[in-house]
Amino acid sequence: MSTAMVEVRSVHKSFGSLEVLRGVDLDVRAGEVTVVLGPSGSGKSTLLRTINHLEKVDSGWITVDGTLVGYRRSGDKLYELREREVLKQRTQIGFVFQNFNLFPHLTVLDNVIEAPVAALKRPRRDAVAAAEKLLARVGLSDKADAYPKQLSGGQQQRVAIARALALEPKLLLFDEPTSALDPELVGEVLDVIKDLAASGTTMIVVTHEIGFAREVADTVVFMDDGAIVEQGPPAEVLDAPRHERTRAFLSKVL
Numbered sequence: 168m169s170t171a172m173v174e175v176r177s178v179h180k181s182f183g184s185l186e187v188l189r190g191v192d193l194d195v196r197a198g199e200v201t202v203v204l205g206p207s208g209s210g211k212s213t214l215l216r217t218i219n220h221l222e223k224v225d226s227g228w229i230t231v232d233g234t235l236v237g238y239r240r241s242g243d244k245l246y247e248l249r250e251r252e253v254l255k256q257r258t259q260i261g262f263v264f265q266n267f268n269l270f271p272h273l274t275v276l277d278n279v280i281e282a283p284v285a286a287l288k289r290p291r292r293d294a295v296a297a298a299e300k301l302l303a304r305v306g307l308s309d310k311a312d313a314y315p316k317q318l319s320g321g322q323q324q325r326v327a328i329a330r331a332l333a334l335e336p337k338l339l340l341f342d343e344p345t346s347a348l349d350p351e352l353v354g355e356v357l358d359v360i361k362d363l364a365a366s367g368t369t370m371i372v373v374t375h376e377i378g379f380a381r382e383v384a385d386t387v388v389f390m391d392d393g394a395i396v397e398q399g400p401p402a403e404v405l406d407a408p409r410h411e412r413t414r415a416f417l418s419k420v421l
């Protein structure tokens with residue numbers, strides 16, 4: 168039995184003449200944390216976005232929990248899923264962005280219940296009860312009625328994490344979740360992510376926080392120029408990198 172939560176196979180993606188993913192292969196096992204490192208422009212965000220089908224791949228394929236992302240197989244043929252089916256697949260994957268992307272006109276509580284009520288048609292009362300638990304989990308029980316602009320960046324990002332968890336996703340994707348934060352607020356967000364990791368949530372985290380990678384990652388992936396240069400446990404990739412490009416990158420961020 169396979170325990171792969173994510174399989175990425177030979178994925179290529181170009182924007183015009185710019186090839187951004189040049190044949191990416193990646194496996195993420197259920198319950199594991201994968202940290203993706205790499206210079207700006209190396210394709211990290213695009214890789215996350217293809218896993219969520221926010222970007223279509225040009226070739227190759229991706230599965231999440233054994234299901235093809237964005238396509239349905241029939242015999243030897245692949246058929247593109249309709250938008251509605253894509254949206255349904257997407258509800259099983261949580262995405263946390265660098266800039267939080269909260270709805271500014273909704274309270275914290277309403278941000279967290281929006282997707283369960285609108286997308287999953289959960290009864291509002293059940294969604295509120297679940298949201299209250301999630302807000303407690305990220306340490307924001309007292310902010311349920313606040314609006315995003317009344318919160319610090321660290322608090323907004325913790326709301327964004329609660330909102331992602333509200334769909335009970337199989338997989339969580341984080342795209343530089345602490346890059347937009349003042350340094351003193353980074354720790355509170357990383358602590359929430361560490362807590363999720365300890366509870367067995369499968370996630371892929373793009374970050375430049377090497378200490379976090381060393382502590383939390385099962386696998387560290389180093390990307391450069393649209394390809395995975397090396398991957399392995401933190402003790403290998405961070406402390407004994409085999410490739411010159413990995414060493415050069417680490418010497419800049421450490």
Ligand code: ADP
Binds near residue numbers: 182187209210213
């Ligand atoms: P990273 O997250 O590692 O910084 P990205 O995946 O965001 O890298 O981007 C990789 C390359 O693809 C960059 O050169 C970027 O400018 C380009 N790119 C990303 N998205 C688009 C897009 N929608 N249209 C055109 N170029 C894009």
Ligand code: MG
Binds near residue numbers: 212213342
């Ligand atoms: Mg990026």
